[in-house]
Amino acid sequence: MAVGSIDPYNDKSSDLCCYHGHKISRTPPIMAIVAPNFNRSLFATPLTLSQSRVRIPATMATPVASTGSTADQFKDHHPSLEVLGGARDSFCPIIKTHLDRPYNPFPVFGSNRHIETIFAAFFREIPDVRLKRECLRTKDDGTVTLDWVSGDARSLPENSPILLLLPGLSGGSQDAYVRHMLIRARNRGWRVVVFNSRGCADSPVTTPQACSTSFKYLMYSASFLGDLDEVVGHVTTRYPKANLYGTGWSMGANILVQYLGKEPGAKRFSGAVSMCNPFNLVMSDEDICKGFSKIYNQSLGKALGGILKKHLPLFEDIGGEYNIQLAANAETIRDYDEGLTRVSFGFNSVDEYLQKSCSADHIKNVQTPLLCIQARNDPIAPDRAIPREDIKMNPNCLLIVTPKGGHLGWVAGESAPLGCPWTDPMVMDFLQHLENEKSGTQQGVNVFQQAVEA
Template identity: 80%
Template sequence: MAITAPHLTQSLLANPPIPRKSRVRVRATMAPPNADQFKDHHPSLEVLGGARDSFCPVIKTHLDRPYDPFPVFGSNRHLETIFAAFFRNIPDVRLKRECLRTKDDGTVALDWVSGDAGNLPANSPILLLLPGLTGGSDDSYVRHMLVRARNKGWRVVVFNSRGCADSPVTTPQMYSASFLGDLDEVVEHVGSRYPKANLYGVGWSMGANILVQYLGKEPGSRRFSGAASLCNPFNLVMSDEDLCKGFNRIYNRSLGKALSSILKKHLLLFEDLGGEYNIPLAANANIIRDYDEGLTRVSFGFKSVDEYLQNSCSANYIKHVRTPLLCIQAKNDPIAPNRAIPREDIKENPNCLLIVTPKGGHLGWVAGENAPTGCPWTDPMVMDFLQHLENEKSGTPQDTTNLLQSLKV
């Protein structure tokens, strides 16, 4: 989910970032919550999953270190969430857009790194990025992962959902957390374009929820050789409940306004819709639920918003995931509740590994050597995990970090 209320940061961020050299490190002493966890990890992290013994050694260098939030900006979940959304730097990347027309005459936008079609070998691994609700290729967290993968010689493509990141809207059906058809067509399209390449996926927030649903539900999931899920709400009913509480209402209103602003750009497509549609409610949504009540749940045949949310929970499908999957969550995430994480299903699935950090906010993780304005703490771990899977899949003993050093992104 992308936060879109920059005025909120003015009172919270009165002081400039603390220089890296003056940083005071505070080591967490949190005890591991389960006795059967992988033993060789820092106690500030919760580590579990059926693939724990297989995957933890791959990312051991990250698990050995404490999760060390950056002073001030990493100390409060709301401050961290808002700071990361508006003050994390955005890498400059030249992208080439491809508009893909779907079977129902809808349109999604795929953003590829400009020049890579000719510069990279046909068998270069492909990383498909799925941003959060209303997010797209312009978001800082997406750009940082894109650059990190690209610098390792990976081909990267961002999947911008209908209407997001100025993606064209050609039908009245918009974004839905339960509709996997667009992702399936994107996966098929990318796979047919580069049949010799292995495909991997990374999703954030609602993008992670859709990715995990797809991996556990759709036959096309077998095309993925590995994936990572970050800040996944998992249970949208619980997430909706938490978004109606306290300061979280700010995010709810921000996201509701962002959805309605996309709709307002394309109102001509919706003016003749009858039946249960309530386009004025969706176009003037104060919260996400207003938008879903007026448009989403009707478009996709649900009797109520609650039925739509319940049927869109990736927690329902993670037990069926057969693709190697790394899930990273923040315990204090205001949008993806800690209580919604399907820990038991993840522990029983031999393909899944879960890492829970004590702090991080939502899409924040202002920690690590790149804090406060660099990439999220999660990025190096995710990329090492995916590179390991690619090395095993392709039989390559080393990564391709230096493959494209002479090329500019």
């Protein structure tokens, strides 16, 4: 594979994309519930992304000039955006070109938070990328999977910056928003790896032998950081010369921010981005049980139950307080958490589990440069849950709130409506600037750009 390019798949005949024996649906499961009457024939030919098929020269975030103070240099952001945080004066100049522009949602598709959320989940292009899967056995004999871009182990320098991607609840490397960020980072010369939680993205959970002996944590948990810690340790040990960065969406963002605020391993991250973070899971649970948002609750509950059903034989005789049938046939997220999650992770109730899984409680302790991006009209990650005061007080954090965007939508910007979310160019400029400062040299990036241009 040529340096600076992504190898596309050749199989366009079905709604499944295959890599190394794994088949993953191109269509996010949420739409099977939310919009069952949509005409599937519209997607008989999968959508493609032009930038995944061509070599794109690496670009660099323009460094801030050294004259004058940072605060003096930075002009106020566009009034359509809310921008605050203890790192406002130091981070805003890095992404000034993005903050100067108004947030203009795409007509119709970006006009309503539910339309935008559904449109992005069902209609956004899903780039074709060849991935190489690595199964990582955890300390309790569970399994998580890491999806790397195939060929990067040979083609990228050992010190290439690493971007670890954490998808949302029940999500994985098959999701459009994950792949768009993967493509953008890879075309900057970054090594990218997707962390798929247990059972997600067709990942195995464990072996029957481990399930009957030492297997403890059955599936995901918004409060359990052990798997992420093992992944971080594995990745940094494998590439000790590279700087590590993280980007999380929704529940993945909640887990990432918790990790940054409470775990010693957080020091291994050189920077991070949180998007659509629910922050306060109690508030999120309240909102997702109201009005039209009940659709997302039902969809995600069934998606989690569907993942469990794939591995049901492992858990049929588990006993104890577990209610595997309730979790496998979950109508809501709470059903799944009641039957499985709260028991597996030692909570007395779902409410206790939610209260102790809030990243809002830990963001004040984050010492890693952190960019948080939220949408004010997010139906799953409510605006009222954003810990604004703690973000203001933390000199390492910057918060950007867009007036619209839905949940994992942000159908706006130059690539709208079918391309990458509005957030992606800003996120990559932010991370690239951190890497430039951390590495202290642009030599590696220049070498990569020369290879691409050649």
